[in-house]
Amino acid sequence: MALEEVRFEALGSSCHLLGVGLERGRLSWAAAWVLEMHGRFSRFEPDSELSRFNSRAGDWVEVSSELGGMLHAALEGYRLSGGLVHVGVLDSMLAIGYSHPLRHGLPQRARAGAAPPPPLPEMLQVGDRRARLRAGAGIDLGGIAKGWLADRLADDLGENCLVNLGGDLFARGAGPAGDGWPVGMGGVTVLLSCQGAATSGTWRRAWGRGDEHVHHIIDPRTGRPAVSDLAEASVVAARAVDAEVHAKAALILGSDRAPAYLATYAHGWWLAPQAP
């Protein structure tokens, strides 16, 4: 059976959907679904469900099943990473100037750094189809959203498909040749089957030079861009959202501590050091 694919821009990233033996029109439906999710969960869209949730911080708010799922995933990612993956760093994102999509231009000079956020469970409560954000707080779902959406879409798209949303991907089924989906990660090609993968790097979504070099991986312990001896961490895990969480945590941990952490949670990883 032929391999079908579609590429498009959404979620502030390049998206790539592939499938073998899919029902007619399935990829078009999937691309439209991703674009709809972009409109609902981008913090840069003022009318998005996420923006409305942030604007009502302090109140219990009814949330969709998708937002509820992402918020649960955010709390789980926080727990698994020992607090290193924290969606409540919106103030820090704004402080470094990341207040608009990067396709509209790189941020100007950063303002004074934001304070480290409180523990996520103190900021965010999630109940049955409702959630509450602490007054004055804000969240940026970022990679958690992409990973969660990739997992969700792969469940629905077909039995042999790959969903790649800005580098957070889930490969379902045996792939085009029957031995797994060949995915580039780090310096190698890995064959994935019913597994997720993601890369976190300080060279992506980064701007400035020298002492003013800024990137978007925030260390919640400081409220500032993470200082790490790793330039990149790529991870294979059970799901895309897990790979996203563990790649980011590994990057923040650095080369000394990341392998022990990843040995607990990941199926495989690639750690690349900062250039000398």
Added chain:
Amino acid sequence: MRSLLLKAGATVLTLAAAAAAAVHVSTHVKNPVAPLHPGVLGAPPAVSTPASGKLSLSPAVHTSKVETVTSTYAS
């Protein structure tokens, strides 16, 4: 007699110079560190290699030489 000695001396001197030059040339066919040594004859150009990094895979993940269909660098 004197002219004969001069001719013989010149001949010997010429033959000795030629022999010395032949020895020198035969033992100095090329100089690998000559400053004008053409680059094309030097070491082969470096082959581009993957970015440096450390890879660790469990038995649940296999590597392959197959061309990739996508990557985690799509952001």
